[in-house]
Amino acid sequence: MASQELENILDHYRNPRNYGELADADIRVKDSNPLCGDVVEMHIKVRDGVVEDIRFKGKGCAISQASASMLTERVRGKRLEEVKDIDRQYILNMLGIELSPVRLKCALLSLKVLKTGVYTYLGEKLKLED
Amino acid sequence: MSQEAASKSPYRIREDFPILSARRGSKPLVYLDNAATSQKPRQVLQAMEKYYAELNANVHRGVYDLSIEATERYESVRRLVAGFIDAHSWREVVFTRNTTEAINLVAYSYALGKIKRGGKIVFTEMEHHSNIVPWQLISGLKDLKLEAIPITADGYLDLSQIDRFLKDADLLAIVHASNVLGTINPVKKLTKTAKEYGAAVLVDAAQSVPHMPVSFKEIGCDFLAFSGHKMLGPMGVGCLIAREELLESMDPFMGGGEMIREVTLSSSKWNEVPWKFEAGTPSVGDVVGLGAAVEYLKRIGLDWVRRHEEELTETALQELSEIPHLRIIGPESVKDRCGLVSFILADIHPHDLADYLDKTFNIAVRAGHHCAMPLHAKLGLTATTRASFYIYNTREEIHMLAEGLRQALKYFKA
Numbered sequence: 001m002a003s004q005e006l007e008n009i010l011d012h013y014r015n016p017r018n019y020g021e022l023a024d025a026d027i028r029v030k031d032s033n034p035l036c037g038d039v040v041e042m043h044i045k046v047r048d049g050v051v052e053d054i055r056f057k058g059k060g061c062a063i064s065q066a067s068a069s070m071l072t073e074r075v076r077g078k079r080l081e082e083v084k085d086i087d088r089q090y091i092l093n094m095l096g097i098e099l100s101p102v103r104l105k106c107a108l109l110s111l112k113v114l115k116t117g118v119y120t121y122l123g124e125k126l127k128l129e130d
Numbered sequence: 131m132s133q134e135a136a137s138k139s140p141y142r143i144r145e146d147f148p149i150l151s152a153r154r155g156s157k158p159l160v161y162l163d164n165a166a167t168s169q170k171p172r173q174v175l176q177a178m179e180k181y182y183a184e185l186n187a188n189v190h191r192g193v194y195d196l197s198i199e200a201t202e203r204y205e206s207v208r209r210l211v212a213g214f215i216d217a218h219s220w221r222e223v224v225f226t227r228n229t230t231e232a233i234n235l236v237a238y239s240y241a242l243g244k245i246k247r248g249g250k251i252v253f254t255e256m257e258h259h260s261n262i263v264p265w266q267l268i269s270g271l272k273d274l275k276l277e278a279i280p281i282t283a284d285g286y287l288d289l290s291q292i293d294r295f296l297k298d299a300d301l302l303a304i305v306h307a308s309n310v311l312g313t314i315n316p317v318k319k320l321t322k323t324a325k326e327y328g329a330a331v332l333v334d335a336a337q338s339v340p341h342m343p344v345s346f347k348e349i350g351c352d353f354l355a356f357s358g359h360k361m362l363g364p365m366g367v368g369c370l371i372a373r374e375e376l377l378e379s380m381d382p383f384m385g386g387g388e389m390i391r392e393v394t395l396s397s398s399k400w401n402e403v404p405w406k407f408e409a410g411t412p413s414v415g416d417v418v419g420l421g422a423a424v425e426y427l428k429r430i431g432l433d434w435v436r437r438h439e440e441e442l443t444e445t446a447l448q449e450l451s452e453i454p455h456l457r458i459i460g461p462e463s464v465k466d467r468c469g470l471v472s473f474i475l476a477d478i479h480p481h482d483l484a485d486y487l488d489k490t491f492n493i494a495v496r497a498g499h500h501c502a503m504p505l506h507a508k509l510g511l512t513a514t515t516r517a518s519f520y521i522y523n524t525r526e527e528i529h530m531l532a533e534g535l536r537q538a539l540k541y542f543k544a
Binding site for chain 2: 014060100
């Protein structure tokens with residue numbers, strides 16, 4: 001039987017939270033992982049430097065889509081400056097399972113999309129972790 | 131059982147492959163990614179070690195005994211490969227790094243030099259990227275038109291418009307056996323048609339040469355490319371088989387040592403074929419390993435290899451087709467297939483599935499687009515899961531795969 005963490009990932013994959021689009025989004029950003037063909041797109045509504053609302057859509061493996069779903073739940077209401085501080089370890093803790101290097105790319109795609117969007121919105125340059 | 135028959139059992143063959151008995155974790159390795167690379171038998175590993183331990187010297191250069199012997203070893207593999215692939219002469223065998231490099235050699239030394247501006251290269255929708263991208267790289271340099279022969283819904287080439295494609299073509303570049311669909315294409319017939327229209331023909335034989343008898347003479351093509359590492363040999367050596375008069379007329383691919391006869395500071399004269407196309411120190415140890423691999427395959431016989439893989443493929447097609455929500459890609463007929471089966475299982479992403487099979491059962495399968503993105507786009511898929519077989523795979527391993535897939539359906543609640 002799958003662990004609690006795996007069950008949680010599968011649940012987010014089967015029933016993604018915050019799935020869809022925002023017509024009045026301030027940030028629209030999309031990226032893909034060429035190896036898997038995973039795609040994640042995020043729409044974010046910003047008010048006073050805070051993530052007021054967020055939606056994502058995409059397709060791909062369970063890890064990539066569950067990661068995006070969980071991440072949208074966690075960043076709603078966060079200040080953009082806080083979003084900038086989210087790192088790889090945060091995503092790993094969020095998922096709670098061990099990941100091989102290949103699957104790490106799947107897991108981190110949503111964070112890459114989110115941060116690319118936020119940095120572009122703020123007019124700053126994004127430095128990605130290795 | 132006679133020794134002859136015993137040596138042709140996958141159970142006996144497995145004993146020659148150290149990696150298949152090495153334990154990684156609690157379960158034995160079920161290796162079903164042979165279309166990506168094959169495992170290597172002890173005979174190949176030992177031949178390479180022996181070469182480096184007893185015979186290592188640079189080839190074609192030294193006047194001392196060791197270098198002469200190393201050169202003889204290197205050149206003896208060329209003759210062995212020429213016989214194995216049924217070439218007209220050993221001069222038709224060029225050692226490259228792999229299939230990809232062999233095709234690039236043809237792109238730059240043949241297509242770029244010989245095809246007139248505005249000419250046309252035809253390939254197919256089921257090509258590996260290595261038989262698409264090299265043509266794209268050179269097409270812009272000479273305004274070459276690129277066209278792809280489409281595939282049918284059941285995974286064959288759609289040859290209904292073949293004359294339209296070939297009538298003004300300069301080169302047909304075609305895969306012998308598809309690494310995704312498994313389809314074995316009628317390359318002999320297509321070569322004949324292409325030749326009638328005056329086109330040259332390159333056959334990407336990466337998935338056929340390791341698995342079935344292939345004759346360069348009988349196909350009648352101008353170029354044929356394959357990799358050593360998919361046929362029990364080491365990574366780092368592949369072959370371009372090319373008609374000698376074409377090699378004579380082509381410019382070199384890369385410049386450097388070995389490929390020259392005479393060099394002045396302003397110009398050079400080229401060496402004879404095939405050395406004209408082997409610039410720099412070749413991967414001699416790998417070539418020696420390839421020689422041992424060819425000898426191993428000759429001993430088993432490619433007819434047996436093909437039969438064995440047909441049996442495994444038939445078992446796989448049957449067992450997988452009984453699994454609910456499993457869709458097999460490619461031709462239904464085993465006779466038209468090489469030893470691999472690609473599929474989709476419900477809505478489980480192939481990467482999740484491959485990850486699960488690996489973690490839970492130690493089954494290694496390939497997941498993704500298998501370096502054939504245009505084909506997947508045509509099929510309306512982003513990825514598939516692929517199981518591919520070789521001489522050491524057994525029916526039991528197919529059963530394990532089928533059982534693993536049934537478990538996956540439950541696990542992913544698909």
